[in-house]
Amino acid sequence: xxxxxxxxxxxxxxxxxxxxxxxxxNLNVSVPEGEFAxxxxxxxxxxxxxxxxxxxxxxxxxxxxxxxxxxxxxxRKTVGMAFQNPVMLxxxxxxxxxxxxxxxxxxxxxxxxxxxxxxxLLDLVGLTGFExxxxxxxxxxxxxxxxxxxxxxxxxxxxxxxxxxxxLDAFTREDLWQTMHELRAxxxxxxxxxxxxLRESVYLGDQVIVLSGRPATTQYVLxxxxxxxxxxxxxxxxxxxxxxxxATLREQIQIAQGRQPEPAxx
Amino acid sequence: xxxxxxxxxxxxxxxxxxxxxxxxxxxxxxxxxxxASPSDLPDAYIRFWSLFVEGSWQTxxxxxxxxxxxxxxxxxxxxxxxxxxxARDALYPLLVGFNAIPKAxxxxxxxxxxxxxxxxxxxxxxxxxxxxxxxxxxxxGLSTLEPEYRDILxxxxxxxxxxxxxxxxxxxxxxFFGALKVSVTLAFIGTNLVEIISPHGRGLGAxxxxxxxxxxxxxxxxxxxALAVLGIILxxxxxxxxxxFAGWAERPQH
Numbered sequence: 001x002x003x004x005x006x007x008x009x010x011x012x013x014x015x016x017x018x019x020x021x022x023x024x025x026n027l028n029v030s031v032p033e034g035e036f037a038x039x040x041x042x043x044x045x046x047x048x049x050x051x052x053x054x055x056x057x058x059x060x061x062x063x064x065x066x067x068x069x070x071x072x073x074x075x076r077k078t079v080g081m082a083f084q085n086p087v088m089l090x091x092x093x094x095x096x097x098x099x100x101x102x103x104x105x106x107x108x109x110x111x112x113x114x115x116x117x118x119x120x121l122l123d124l125v126g127l128t129g130f131e132x133x134x135x136x137x138x139x140x141x142x143x144x145x146x147x148x149x150x151x152x153x154x155x156x157x158x159x160x161x162x163x164x165x166x167x168l169d170a171f172t173r174e175d176l177w178q179t180m181h182e183l184r185a186x187x188x189x190x191x192x193x194x195x196x197x198l199r200e201s202v203y204l205g206d207q208v209i210v211l212s213g214r215p216a217t218t219q220y221v222l223x224x225x226x227x228x229x230x231x232x233x234x235x236x237x238x239x240x241x242x243x244x245x246x247a248t249l250r251e252q253i254q255i256a257q258g259r260q261p262e263p264a265x266x
Numbered sequence: 267x268x269x270x271x272x273x274x275x276x277x278x279x280x281x282x283x284x285x286x287x288x289x290x291x292x293x294x295x296x297x298x299x300x301x302a303s304p305s306d307l308p309d310a311y312i313r314f315w316s317l318f319v320e321g322s323w324q325t326x327x328x329x330x331x332x333x334x335x336x337x338x339x340x341x342x343x344x345x346x347x348x349x350x351x352x353a354r355d356a357l358y359p360l361l362v363g364f365n366a367i368p369k370a371x372x373x374x375x376x377x378x379x380x381x382x383x384x385x386x387x388x389x390x391x392x393x394x395x396x397x398x399x400x401x402x403x404x405x406x407g408l409s410t411l412e413p414e415y416r417d418i419l420x421x422x423x424x425x426x427x428x429x430x431x432x433x434x435x436x437x438x439x440x441x442f443f444g445a446l447k448v449s450v451t452l453a454f455i456g457t458n459l460v461e462i463i464s465p466h467g468r469g470l471g472a473x474x475x476x477x478x479x480x481x482x483x484x485x486x487x488x489x490x491x492a493l494a495v496l497g498i499i500l501x502x503x504x505x506x507x508x509x510x511f512a513g514w515a516e517r518p519q520h
């Protein structure tokens with residue numbers, strides 16, 4: 001299987017008044033096509049830098065980022081992004097917000113087709129009937145759903161998400177996890193998800209990448225074998241298999257934080 | 267009902283204000299060369315009707331012209347300061363310094379620079395006094411744009427111009443209109459300053475001055491009220507534009 005995303009030996013440092021601040025150190029990440037990679041790590045370890053690198057928004061000091069067998073040098077139209085802040089444009093309706101990437105990526109696309117495409121996605125995430133509302137009239141969870149639609153409306157190869165569910169309450173978050181799985185089932189895409197939530201990483205990810213503390217390097221990669229067949233179910237999180245995976249991840253995070261791992265209870 | 271209330275409340279407030287004014291003059295027994303009362307005003311308007319129309323028109327068009335220049339120049343300056351740190355660092359002290367100069371002192375300077383160009387000088391003063399709030403708020407609006415807003419378009423390979431047109435410009439509109447409301451009043455001050463201080467005599471300012479020289483106090487107060495009315499008209503014109511172009515920023519009231 002070919003890798004859609006290949007991050008090879010990436011090292012990066014930010015220039016600060018107190019000298020260079022290294023954030024990534026020889027980082028290697030590979031995500032095969034169609035896979036969902038969840039990235040966890042201590043806070044401030046350079047996870048967001050990773051998303052900006054994959055999106056081509058910045059260039060690493062050393063190393064290479066490959067997307068679809070091509071070296072990433074600048075932003076490319078085949079990427080979709082979603083952030084913790086849904087970043088809705090308040091002066092546009094929900095529908096117009098979702099159609100925004102199409103205006104950039106496919107300027108020639110007829111309006112009717114754009115509307116159809118956007119409505120199809122809004123329907124998938126359960127926002128039918130809200131398309132003509134302003135973002136300020138929607139709840140945080142609904143705004144985040146619209147934001148996800150916008151991130152994939154132009155059928156990107158890669159969906160990059162930087163803690164998109166971080167600011168939501170627990171129930172809304174679980175709802176959106178489910179939505180995420182439904183979206184992937186209908187519209188397969190490769191995804192990189194930055195998260196602080198280990199349960200989220202296991203529930204959504206095909207692999208969970210644990211980054212070490214700053215400067216971040218790939219410390220551990222967990223292949224997720226989620227219990228059950230077909231679409232993942234939330235109940236699966238409460239099985240011994242998942243408990244085992246979560247314990248392993250917790251242990252790794254503690255090592256990443258430079259602490260002595262508490263003995264995991266198996 | 268809601269619309270009726272919208273008109274009735276401010277009109278009622280104005281009526282109460284006029285009644286209080288009238289009462290104050292009556293209670294103190296002030297003759298109208300000390301303080302004119304509202305009941306003196308209709309007479310002044312009737313006697314000098316044509317002068318009021320002419321003066322209002324001159325004041326209004328020169329204010330609007332100065333304001334238009336301030337919008338163009340202020341927005342351009344704000345864009346430069348919003349996008350470039352160096353420009354921001356370089357221009358801020360200059361701008362603040364310029365803004366701190368009492369504009370009355372500039373009237374003779376302008377009068378000497380452009381001798382006899384009364385219209386030009388007046389428009390220029392209205393402009394000079396009113397571009398500052400616009401430049402600052404557009405500059406701040408642009409420089410505080412959250413990086414995520416830029417990133418959603420930049421990650422798709424959109425050009426800087428597209429990002430400006432689709433994101434930065436509309437997002438700055440509420441700040442822009444906020445500043446414009448301040449600038450409207452300032453521009454009026456600029457126009458009147460020149461009309462009163464400079465001896466060429468046009469506009470409502472000149473009418474005010476002639477009231478003063480002739481000790482016609484009701485006329486002076488009538489000019490002040492006319493200026494207030496013009497100011498209100500222009501202010502609400504801006505509010506209407508704001509509703510059309512930045513109405514989305516208004517949150518629904520619950």
